[in-house]
Amino acid sequence: MKIQDLPYRDPGAPDTRSGLRFLWWLGRNQLGGQLRSLAWGLLHFMSVCGLPFCVGSALQAVVERSGLLLVRTGGLLLLCGAGIALGDTMLHRTAVTNWITAAARVQQLLARRTALLGSALTRRVAAGEVVAVSTGDVEKIGWFVEAVSRFSAAALTVVAVCVALVVYQPALGVVVAVGVPVLALAVLPLLPRATRRADVQREKAGRATELASDTVAGLRVLRGIGGEELFLDRYRRASQEVRTAAVRSARMWSLISALQVLLPGLLMIAVVWRGVQLAQDGRIAVGELVTVYSSVMLLTYPLQHFQEIAMAYSFSRPSARRAARVLSLERATDSEGSRTAGEPAGDLYDPRTGLLAPAGQLTAVVCGDPDTAGALAERLGGHPAVAGTPVLLGGVPLDELPLDSARAVVLVQDKDPVLLSGNLRELLDVPRSGHVGVQEALAAAQCEDVLDALAQASPAGGDPMGARISERGRSLSGGQRQRLALARSLITDPQVLVLDEPTSAVDSHTEARIAKGLGTLRTGRTTVVFTSSPLLLDHADRVVLVHEGSVAAVGLHRELVHTEPRYRAVVTRETDDEAAARGDGTAEGVTADDMLAELEEIEETA
Numbered sequence: 366m367k368i369q370d371l372p373y374r375d376p377g378a379p380d381t382r383s384g385l386r387f388l389w390w391l392g393r394n395q396l397g398g399q400l401r402s403l404a405w406g407l408l409h410f411m412s413v414c415g416l417p418f419c420v421g422s423a424l425q426a427v428v429e430r431s432g433l434l435l436v437r438t439g440g441l442l443l444l445c446g447a448g449i450a451l452g453d454t455m456l457h458r459t460a461v462t463n464w465i466t467a468a469a470r471v472q473q474l475l476a477r478r479t480a481l482l483g484s485a486l487t488r489r490v491a492a493g494e495v496v497a498v499s500t501g502d503v504e505k506i507g508w509f510v511e512a513v514s515r516f517s518a519a520a521l522t523v524v525a526v527c528v529a530l531v532v533y534q535p536a537l538g539v540v541v542a543v544g545v546p547v548l549a550l551a552v553l554p555l556l557p558r559a560t561r562r563a564d565v566q567r568e569k570a571g572r573a574t575e576l577a578s579d580t581v582a583g584l585r586v587l588r589g590i591g592g593e594e595l596f597l598d599r600y601r602r603a604s605q606e607v608r609t610a611a612v613r614s615a616r617m618w619s620l621i622s623a624l625q626v627l628l629p630g631l632l633m634i635a636v637v638w639r640g641v642q643l644a645q646d647g648r649i650a651v652g653e654l655v656t657v658y659s660s661v662m663l664l665t666y667p668l669q670h671f672q673e674i675a676m677a678y679s680f681s682r683p684s685a686r687r688a689a690r691v692l693s694l695e696r697a698t699d700s701e702g703s704r705t706a707g708e709p710a711g712d713l714y715d716p717r718t719g720l721l722a723p724a725g726q727l728t729a730v731v732c733g734d735p736d737t738a739g740a741l742a743e744r745l746g747g748h749p750a751v752a753g754t755p756v757l758l759g760g761v762p763l764d765e766l767p768l769d770s771a772r773a774v775v776l777v778q779d780k781d782p783v784l785l786s787g788n789l790r791e792l793l794d795v796p797r798s799g800h801v802g803v804q805e806a807l808a809a810a811q812c813e814d815v816l817d818a819l820a821q822a823s824p825a826g827g828d829p830m831g832a833r834i835s836e837r838g839r840s841l842s843g844g845q846r847q848r849l850a851l852a853r854s855l856i857t858d859p860q861v862l863v864l865d866e867p868t869s870a871v872d873s874h875t876e877a878r879i880a881k882g883l884g885t886l887r888t889g890r891t892t893v894v895f896t897s898s899p900l901l902l903d904h905a906d907r908v909v910l911v912h913e914g915s916v917a918a919v920g921l922h923r924e925l926v927h928t929e930p931r932y933r934a935v936v937t938r939e940t941d942d943e944a945a946a947r948g949d950g951t952a953e954g955v956t957a958d959d960m961l962a963e964l965e966e967i968e969e970t971a
Contacts, residue, residue, distance in 0.1 A: 399517075533656070
């Protein structure tokens with residue numbers, strides 16, 4: 366796989382049973398790139414380790430006054446130089462390619478899993494952890510995959526050089542062959558402790574990232590209640606814990622690095638001491654001593670990659686474990702479905718609550734509990750986060766349809782819709798039926814003032830469609846975000862549209878106009894609106910009260926507000942004490958007639 370060929374058509378099915386198994390699966394899927402990198406690594410390291418033989422041979426040629434040997438040594442030196450340059454260039458190229466393609470594969474897997482799980486993901490995994498996995502953890506996993514080929518080439522080179530030295534000069538070669546494995550294995554007792562410290566650092570850093578992400582997401586709320594300092598103190602403490610853990614981890618790795626310098630130095634001293642003895646006895650030539658000495662000195666270069674692979678593994682293992690945990694999450698229902706893809710039509714019915722939304726009508730649903738409303742709205746879209754009795758559309762269980770088909774038929778807009786960063790044209794570029802134009806949807810959602818504000822900030826000559834919208838629409842007010850999200854949903858023109866509190870941040874006059882526009886634009890289409898707003902309820906063809914998990918009353922708003930106390934309590938936000946006082950005639954409050962009169966006044970001015 367080349368970088369220009371990304372993304373993968375199919376990133377594969379990962380082994381998520383553990384972090385180690387996930388890394389092994391990832392490495393097997395990068396086998397071609399690993400072998401290419403290994404080959405270039407061998408060329409590079411072998412060429413580097415060939416230099417001592419060239420130096421020793423050249424020195425021996427001078428001692429023996431052999432011009433032919435010197436010429437041959439010069440040619441071999443040129444060959445080693447070319448091998449070093451070519452091998453290093455291609456090793457870096459292939460290793461970085463392995464890094465990028467492995468990271469891209471993991472990111473694709475995470476993106477697909479996120480799209481598959483939808484809103485269920487953040488309910489099961491903290492948003493900060495998802496961010497940590499898709500950014501820093503992906504890089505560390507890619508680092509380990511990239512380091513494997515370099516380590517393999519270095520290990521094979523070390524073995525080859527030790528064998529060559531034993532053949533070339535057995536007396537000194539045996540010392541090197543015994544000493545080098547000791548160098549490579551001497552730090553192994555320290556690795557478990559270093560790995561544990563690195564795991565603690567990663568864990569604390571992940572928690573700090575989660576806290577920062579959650580704080581930024583709820584910044585407006587924190588400012589509203591004066592909680593910035595509280596969360597700042599929490600993040601400050603978390604940050605200090607990360608710093609402390611990082612220092613403890615760095616101390617252990619610095620000790621390992623020190624040993625990687627100390628032990629090769631001791632081996633070099635032993636080789637020189639033994640070599641001088643052998644040279645004095647006349648058992649080895651000066652050139653051979655220089656060759657062995659230079660080989661030991663240059664062996665420290667490939668031995669450095671033993672430390673790198675240890676560090677890469679210790680840092681990537683917790684990252685792989687977190688990635689495997691996210692990738693192992695499954696939907697409560699089978700996203701493939703047990704039925705063939707299709708678009709059923711008819712009434713929308715929820716057997717659990719008894720909620721019925723007749724086809725082609727605007728049905729308003731009133732719930733006293735916002736969490737119940739959100740869960741019911743999600744269930745009406747099919748394939749909910751929690752398995753249960755499936756919702757029926759035209760008698761067909763939505764959970765038995767493929768997920769793509771269910772999403773094409775029923776669109777659910779939750780109470781906190783997300784606006785992706787980009788310009789307005791890109792935001793509204795969504796799959797659509799073609800029956801509803803962009804301007805129609807914007808007009809129905811009452812986005813005129815939003816367009817005027819965006820036009821002033823647009824770099825495209827006052828064209829609001831070219832105005833840039835920041836991440837999650839943070840540059841807009843809550844009401845502006847809601848109206849743009851509503852317009853986006855209206856453009857898709859699904860057969861069934863489910864809206865959860867679409868106007869909770871909009872003023873009453875604008876809300877009245879939205880109610881009229883929504884009813885007009887969705888004529889002949891099934892629309893379900895979860896709301897307690899009298900303005901929206903008054904325009905509904907059918908109002909359903911859901912109380913304690915089941916349908917308690919059905920009718921029109923003007924009927925239910927007089928006949929159903931539980932409905933009136935939710936819509937007028939009347940407390941039990943107020944209702945009791947009004948029943949005794951000892952207190953006055955907003956009566957149903959008062960509310961209806963105010964409703965008519967707002968609609969007239971709107």
